[in-house]
Amino acid sequence: MTNPATHTLDVPGATLTYDVRGPVPAADGSPPLLLIGQPMGASGFGTLASHFPDRTVVTYDPRGLGRSTRSDGEATHTPERQAEDLHLLIAELGGQVDLFGSSGGAVTGLHLVATHPEDVRTFVAHEPPLLTVLPDADAAFAAEQRVQEAYDQRGWGAGMAAFIALTSVQGEFPDDFGRELPDPAVFGLPTQDDGTRTDPLLSGVSNAVTAYRPDIDALRAASTRVLIAAGIESKDTMTWRSSAALAELLGQELTVFPSNHGGFLGDEYGQPGQPVEFAARLHEVL
Structure with missing residues (x-):
């Protein structure tokens, strides 16, 4: 090559x-x-x-x-x-x-x-x-929104931990997804918020992709x-x-x-x- x-x-x-x-x-x-x-x-x-x-x-x-x-x-x-x-x-x-x-x-x-x-x-x-082709599309979009809220409220580590939880769900999304989200430290992610909110995966700027x-x-x-x-x-x-x-x-x-x-x-x-x-x-x- x-x-x-x-x-x-x-x-x-x-x-x-x-x-x-x-x-x-x-x-x-x-x-x-x-x-x-x-x-x-x-x-x-x-x-x-x-x-x-x-x-x-x-x-x-x-x-x-x-x-x-x-x-x-x-x-x-x-x-x-x-x-x-x-x-x-x-x-x-x-x-x-x-x-x-x-x-x-x-x-x-x-x-x-x-x-x-x-x-x-x-x-x-x-x-x-x-997400639009899923039978549980409404619950999936709600779960995606919960990930973005975690990022917005607590920073990258919390948002990425929530995203990992999202992508690990087996089967249809439960209505209570995100009620309890994993500690970022469990995945070796930072627990401190560095103040940035520009991640294209977590910030919502790519919502048109899943929609x-x-x-x-x-x-x-x-x-x-x-x-x-x-x-x-x-x-x-x-x-x-x-x-x-x-x-x-x-x-x-x-x-x-x-x-x-x-x-x-x-x-x-x-x-x-x-x-x-x-x-x-x-x-x-x-």
Whole structure:
């Protein structure tokens, strides 16, 4: 795998920073493999990219995250805006990609395929956190709000501890979720409030991601081959259930991957998944 070459692309209201590993176009004519997340940017995909030496691999930071700056005066992160950014990036890359989207990146990918299906040959949507497709959507949104309240009232450690509790719930959300939240110290998180309230995962600026309503008819009609995926260790958690519900709406079986929500990670954040097995599965489904 070649070292990534870093580029920037000016789009309306932002400058996107992206990394390319390999030639564009590829020598064999295959489209680049674009790996996207949200709120995670390119920094989380180094290990996964290294397992595709046969492909040109592209990663990027969404607008306002990581190295990508924004000049639109906005703070919120929406799948619709990010999908339009990706549409312009894909045009810069030659006009079509294979796409792997993780978490919020999977939600962005759903909107991209619904609106620009010609941009994507195959799309693997890994654990999109779509609360709207859950049968207990009202309780799920209430639980999400409780996480954001914990962050707003007590800071990052408390908010992240609440988020861990949220993502650990098995099955439908109880009506009393958040009545008692875990001590951040249990997870080795800080108990002191540093005063910041800018975390894109906890502050509410990414609420449009979990509130996104996918266009099922457009996705089913798209020329793109769409696969909805989830990690086996996530079974019965929120993102497994949202993935399974979306797969059912699209008339397909859920595509099961090894490991968990971050199963493709190496040592990027100190919580490695099973990147070798995960990459092998992604090779297989692509």
